[in-house]
Amino acid sequence: MSAPESSVRALPDIALESHADHAGALDAVGMECIEMPVLVLDGEGRAQRVSARVDAFVDLSSSNARGIHMSRLYLLLERHLAVEPLAPTGLRRLLREFLHSHAELSTRARVRIRFDHLVRRAALASAHSGWRSYPVEVAASLVRENFVAEAGLEITYSSTCPASAALARQLIQQQFAQDFPLAAPLDRDAVLAWLGSSEGIVATPHSQRSSAQLQLRLAEGASFALDAWIDAVESTLRTPVQTAVKREDEQAFALANGQNLMFCEDAARRIQRVLDADPHIVDFRVRAAHHESLHPHDAVALVTKGVAGGYAA
Template sequence: MYNEENTARLLPDVAVHAQPHLAGELDWVGMNGIEVPVRFDAGDGDAQRASARVGAFVNLRRPDKRGIHMSRLYLMVEQALSTQTLSADSLRDLLKGFLESHKDLSDRACLSIRFEHLVRRPALRSSNSGWRAYPVCIEASLVGDEFLLEFGTEVVYSSTCPASAALSRQLIQDQFARDFDAAAQLDHAAVLAWLGSEKGIVATPHAQRSVARLRVRPANGAKFNLIDLIDQTEHALGTPVQTAVKREDEQAFARANGGNLMFCEDAARRIQKALDADASLGDFHIRVEHQESLHPHDAVAYASKGVEGGYAGKGCD
């Protein structure tokens, strides 16, 4: 007769049965895309709740075992991430829990968390402001006692090509030479009117939306400080994309582009210099991408802190 109290004992568990013809160790086994809320303090003391996608994995070092206990990983992820603010300590404890629950199967664990964090950004000149959603990726791993933590984000900005700017200036000079006789005395009002006309800007340099993708490894004891990382990067570049824009803000943005001409190499070096001075970062990896308006391909540059055994020289991702 059916008995509710005995149901758990009667449920089959085929994962415990070995398959000798398929024996072998596996690098990682787990789940990806777990939907869970997370609490994240970006460095301003305001812990926001966000909807995250989480990957949770352990290795399977027992070739005679068919699988891992995925439900254990899921329940630990749900409990830890939905109730605690993300921190190095909480993530380390979570990974330790992964291994303790699989102590007969695994000796390595890793975790990835992806979500967006809203940050209010002020306008360049007006009193307005607006929200920017910055993607956040946190990855943590535990191998024995070695805990590794990384987090990253993206900064979108405008880049104006220095070569195109120089070529445009030359065309404007040529137009000026055609419109004003070199032997005649210049009339201030006429020149001023010419500069304000379409002839005075007969060519414009090409600019494009660009992206700086950042991955950092916090120094020991350092907290997640997303806002500081964003501020340093946007200040170094000088032309981050804007939210609320009135005419005075757009004019200020045009001035900023004119004063921050840059190739992708320049952008990567600017960010590198800014982050290299930040003692809270043990290492960093920078990928800048200028999504060209002149070409159908992108201009890309990479940079890192240059720490031995760190990101330096890592491949093109």
């Protein structure tokens, strides 16, 4: 004899069970690394779909409930992130729905979204272009009506050491003095040929791939201006890594590095000035790391905006 239809439909909800063995409030309960498509606006305001990893959490303030409804969080994520471009206003609505769906259980909600942001970059000198991928992390939290939106970016660039450049110039000077004695007449063509030879340029400064990691806290009403932030940082650093490279592009890159010597301290201060001037950023943390070719450890500089109670270096 089959069970009545009503009993089949009434599925058990173990999350609502109360038992002395599992009583107590929890700071956060949810899911990490949810695979989900997300819509992101590019620099021209067009929406592009990217593959993301999403973390979603609420607290469990009800000490008598056994657990939360994780499926509700997942379905809300899918409903919001797959249909509207990523923005702080949308994340605020999403977190409010997190809490509304757990009205008797939770008072705090947060979400974190990680993805790679693709931007097409023109070559320095040739007519070519290519794609650059920038790791991005967007996060938002809601505690009652206190909403906070944050963004993280990583930007790769090239850095040439000023100290190494000075030492290389000194060696070139010494070689010049040796190859062109003071008493001998100076022949312009001979000097030009010497400058173009490996015998003349006996030393070069060391350069390395470097990275700037930014953590940004946004002002009320600000948007995730990913392309604008990337452009601003790359413009102030002046030596972003390249995509499509022909010989003329490589030469232009060598020129940019030679005219733009910098320590990690210089890079951090340049980024600091750019972010300080942005009224949409209320706090920031910058980590400039030069992955040295001279030795196996990195040279690193950290700087924050210095807001009371804000990010710590």
